[in-house]
Amino acid sequence: MTTSTHLPIDHSDVPIRLFTSDFLEFFTHISPITVLVIWLPVGLYFLVKAILNLPNGASAVYIPLLFLLGLFLWTFSEYTLHRFVFHYRPKNAFQERIVFLFHGIHHAQPQCKTRLVMPPIVSIPLAASFYGLFVLIFSVILGLPHWVAPIFSGFILGYLAYDMTHYATHHFGMRSGYLKFLKRYHMQHHYKTPDQRFGVTSPIWDSVFKTRPND
Structure with missing residues (x-):
């Protein structure tokens, strides 16, 4: 059976219709501004929560470290998803x-x-699932409830960076430096190697799991 990633590419300005119902079709379209409006406050909320709920006697240095851990976990989730x-x-x-x-x-x-960005009908259940997973691992199993907020903040803002980067690779010039590399890398995923180059914000996991070609 032919996979959807190898279908003929349509560059017309008219979106392919997915549902006969106008109501259902509405939910298949989303602006990146909507993603920013929904998820930037969520990411910042959990970061502020982590700062305000700093345990007595604990060093605040753990917050940026766990935030970076959340970003790291997002890169892995981005690749695997x-x-x-x-x-x-x-x-x-x-x-x-x-x-x-x-x-x-x-x-x-x-x-x-x-x-080009994930619709809320998909992203909200996914975010809730990951939040529940982090609570289970870090709060219930490890007994470190104060870790959840900074990790989830980094995870959500990592997701936000992914969606904005993905939109940019398709519609912005990105003509220099790392941004130019990301644009070229993602365009190669679309037009050259749809079964490789799965990273959007970073090629790190493609290198780890051997899905990054040498060329």
Whole structure:
């Protein structure tokens, strides 16, 4: 069965329609401004919460360290979600339809401006799931509840950087330095190696898991 990542590429200005229902179709389009409005306050809230809830006698230095840990965890999540969920190889027609709705549409029409960032109908349940996972690991299992807020803040702001970077690689010049590298790297994922180069904000995990070509 052909995967959605290898469908012919459509560069027209008219978005491919996914649902006959106008109500459902509405939720498949989103502006990056909406993502900023939703998630920037969330990320900052948990960072402020971490600062205000600093345990007595604890050094504040753990907050930026755990924030960086959250960013690091996001880079791994970005890679694994992109590789194993968004590029899942469907085994039947139903799975193929789901994969196309989640990510195949983006490869079929990569320049569609309203389908470059994650819609809230997907991002909110994902964020809630990751928050629950962090509470389980760091608060319940490890007994370190004050770790959750700074880690989740870094994780959410890492996600935000991912969505903004992804939009930028498709619609901004990014003509120098690391940004130029990221744009070229992601365009190669679309037009040259759709089954490699899964990192968007960083190629680190592609290097670790051997999905970064030598060229």
